[in-house]
Amino acid sequence: MVLNSAYLVIEAIWGVLSHSLALLADAGHNLSDILALGAAWLAHSLARRSPTARYTYGLRRSSILAALSNAVILLLVTGGIAWEAVLRLLYPTETVSGWTVMVVAALGILVNGGTALLLMKGQKNDLNIRGAFLHMATDALASLAVVITGGLVLLTGLQWLDPAISLLISALIVLTTWSLLRDSLDMALDAVPKGIDMNEIDEFFRALPGVTDLHDLHVWAMSTTETALTAHLVRTTDDGNDQRILDTANEMLCTRFGIIHTTIQIETEACNVNCVGADRV
Missing domain, CATH: 1.20.1510.10 (Cation efflux protein transmembrane domain)
Known part of the structure; x- marks a missing residue:
């Protein structure tokens, strides 16, 4: 300089x-x-x-x-x-x-x-x-x-x-x-960063075991090099596999999509139905 x-x-x-x-x-x-x-x-x-x-x-x-x-x-x-x-x-x-x-x-x-x-x-x-x-x-x-x-x-x-x-x-x-x-x-303006396909992420989440729906899916840039994600996953039953699903999701989001900062919440169908004002994507 x-x-x-x-x-x-x-x-x-x-x-x-x-x-x-x-x-x-x-x-x-x-x-x-x-x-x-x-x-x-x-x-x-x-x-x-x-x-x-x-x-x-x-x-x-x-x-x-x-x-x-x-x-x-x-x-x-x-x-x-x-x-x-x-x-x-x-x-x-x-x-x-x-x-x-x-x-x-x-x-x-x-x-x-x-x-x-x-x-x-x-x-x-x-x-x-x-x-x-x-x-x-x-x-x-x-x-x-x-x-x-x-x-x-x-x-x-x-x-x-x-x-x-x-x-x-x-x-x-x-x-x-x-x-x-x-x-x-x-x-x-928190737009989805280039190179990230929201439909592909949606399909990835829905393919996880027991996931029937999702909402409040958001992806944005935290900086010029880091991407963040939040999502609510809906599962049919509480079978004790929530942590395993979270670990799998976080690992794949990092390696496949380059998203390193994730916040994922798992809900049951009953919780999802009663959630008022949920932002569905």
């Missing part, structure tokens, strides 16, 4: 000196990168804290909030970049230094590309790390586009290429960030 911060300062300074909107746009994106890395580190630290009397689940959901804020910040920064690019296209006023743009942006490919490679493995299983990875990967691609723009400006003298490429970079950022925004918003 220190290396990315140092590059941000360098890129912003040379963006102003070279009058390059593409460099300044990339610097703005780099700022969001640093915020993403900081948020990912903070969320990871908070998620490891033990539960308390006030926060009985701990602070695991902070990782979801961090992923959501990363997506929102990135889209806001991108909107500002796009607006400035439109103004520069309509009212061109500055001459861009092609050589400076190429050298500074090439350095950005090395810095952001290297950071993205470090995050590549972890982003597959953690939405928050995925957010930081997307920041770095898109900024590395943006830096490549800026290098090409600097070369074209140097060869052709067409100054409108600088803001035009900025708009293309903005479109790329929106496309790569949209899925992060959607997934993190789903998690914040």
Whole structure:
């Protein structure tokens, strides 16, 4: 993160000196990168804290909030970049230094590309790390586009290429960030995490010995890496096998569905009939 911060300062300074909107746009994106890395580190630290009397689940959901804020910040920064690019296209006023743009942006490919490679493995299983990875990967691609723009400006003298490429970079950022925004918003609203089939879980529960019905089946994300489940199972008789069924259910939910935090209540049919306001699924 220190290396990315140092590059941000360098890129912003040379963006102003070279009058390059593409460099300044990339610097703005780099700022969001640093915020993403900081948020990912903070969320990871908070998620490891033990539960308390006030926060009985701990602070695991902070990782979801961090992923959501990363997506929102990135889209806001991108909107500002796009607006400035439109103004520069309509009212061109500055001459861009092609050589400076190429050298500074090439350095950005090395810095952001290297950071993205470090995050590549972890982003597959953690939405928050995925957010930081997307920041770095898109900024590395943006830096490549800026290098090409600097070369074209140097060869052709067409100054409108600088803001035009900025708009293309903005479109790329929106496309790569949209899925992060959607997934993190789903998690914040307690939607069923991706990759989990509720019908399959329903069928699994109903196939357990003696289970005739179930209700109050809920699955949600506790964090960007942990999933929780609650369910009420209805059995015909109390044959003393409740604990064995619970053990089997918990083991299968963990190994087959990746659900590690479960709360399962077993009821008799009589209890189920008298349960007022049961949320049946």
